[in-house]
Amino acid sequence: MLRHAIAPSARYTKASNDVVRHPRLNSDAKILLLYVQGLPGDAMCKPLSELARKVGIKGRAYQKAKRQLIEHGYVHEWRSQGAGGRWLTEQLVANNPLTSEQAGHLRRAPATVALTAPLTAPLTAPPATPLPSGQFPTVGAPTARKAGGYEPVEDHSDRTTPHPPSEPEPATAPEPEPPAQATAPDPTQLARAERVLLSLRHARRELHLGAREARALAVEAVKWLERGLSESDLRHALLAERPRDGVRSAVGFLRYRLVQKLPEPPVRNEPHERPPLPEPVECAGPGDPHAFRPLFGESECPSCRIAAAAAEPEPISWRERVAGINGTPAALPAESRSRLLR
Numbered sequence: 621m622l623r624h625a626i627a628p629s630a631r632y633t634k635a636s637n638d639v640v641r642h643p644r645l646n647s648d649a650k651i652l653l654l655y656v657q658g659l660p661g662d663a664m665c666k667p668l669s670e671l672a673r674k675v676g677i678k679g680r681a682y683q684k685a686k687r688q689l690i691e692h693g694y695v696h697e698w699r700s701q702g703a704g705g706r707w708l709t710e711q712l713v714a715n716n717p718l719t720s721e722q723a724g725h726l727r728r729a730p731a732t733v734a735l736t737a738p739l740t741a742p743l744t745a746p747p748a749t750p751l752p753s754g755q756f757p758t759v760g761a762p763t764a765r766k767a768g769g770y771e772p773v774e775d776h777s778d779r780t781t782p783h784p785p786s787e788p789e790p791a792t793a794p795e796p797e798p799p800a801q802a803t804a805p806d807p808t809q810l811a812r813a814e815r816v817l818l819s820l821r822h823a824r825r826e827l828h829l830g831a832r833e834a835r836a837l838a839v840e841a842v843k844w845l846e847r848g849l850s851e852s853d854l855r856h857a858l859l860a861e862r863p864r865d866g867v868r869s870a871v872g873f874l875r876y877r878l879v880q881k882l883p884e885p886p887v888r889n890e891p892h893e894r895p896p897l898p899e900p901v902e903c904a905g906p907g908d909p910h911a912f913r914p915l916f917g918e919s920e921c922p923s924c925r926i927a928a929a930a931a932e933p934e935p936i937s938w939r940e941r942v943a944g945i946n947g948t949p950a951a952l953p954a955e956s957r958s959r960l961l962r
Contacts, residue, residue: 633658693717
C-alpha cells in the first residue's frame, strides 16, 4: 500500500490515534466524536442528537453510536429536574475516556477550568467556593432531584423538555370487567370452512390461499355456517360479483366479503299461546243427545251437518236450467225432466 498525506495548515482537528484506531467504536461513533471536537465554542449548546443529524447519523445508528461512546467514557449525561418541574439533560463530550468521577469533577468545576485543563491529567476536587459560571442567567450549584426517583415515560435524553410533566390523573372508578369471550367455534365447522376457502382456487386462480391464510379466515367463514348456510351457499357468495379490476389481495378481498356480506341470524319464532278451547254444548241435530265443541258458534255437530247436507237433493245443473228456459225438456233424461217439471 502506498500513502501520500499532506498535513493541513488550517481548518483541521487534532484526532487522537486512540479514537481513530479504537477497536470497539464504529465509524459513526468516531465521526460524531471528531465532529463535535472540531466545533467552535458557541455550537456546544446544542444537544448531541442535533449535531449528529448534521453529519447524517440518525435513528438507530445514532443510538448505537451514542451507547458505544457512553460505554467507553467519551460521553457522559446527567439528568435533573428544576423548580418548575422541567427535566434538564447535561451532556459532556471528551476526546479522552473519563470515569464517572472525573466527569463529575469537570461538571462541578468552573467553565474556564473545564475548557483549558488537560483531560489526561489527574483531576482534583473543585475549590470550596466555586466561581459562578459565565452562562446567563447564573444557575448556581447543582441540586438533587426533587421528584423522588420519577422517571419520565418519553425519552428526553438529548434535549430539554419544553413542558413540565403532566399532573397525575384523578382516581377513577374501577373499570367494569370485560364481557366473557365467545365460545370457540366447533373444530368440525372450522374444517368445513377451511375446506371451502381452499377450494376457491379451482374456480379462480386469483383467490389462491395458503394453509395459514385459510385457517385464519375460517374463523369468519364459520359464522356463515353457524347461521344455517351450506358450503355451496358460502362458496357461491364468495365467488359472485367478480370485481372489474380483479383481486389484488385474496386475503383482503375474502375477509372483506365475509364480514360485509354476513347474513342475518335466523329468526327464532317463539311458541305462541293456543287460545282456550270453547266449552262443549249440546247438539241440536236429530238423533241421541250428544255434546260437541263449537268452533264458530254453530249449533250442530259436524256429523249432523254432513248428514243433513247429504239428504238434500242435488242442485240442477246449468244444462237442465237452459233446457227449461228454452222449453225442450224432452232432450233431457227422465230423472232430469221430473226434477225440472217438479
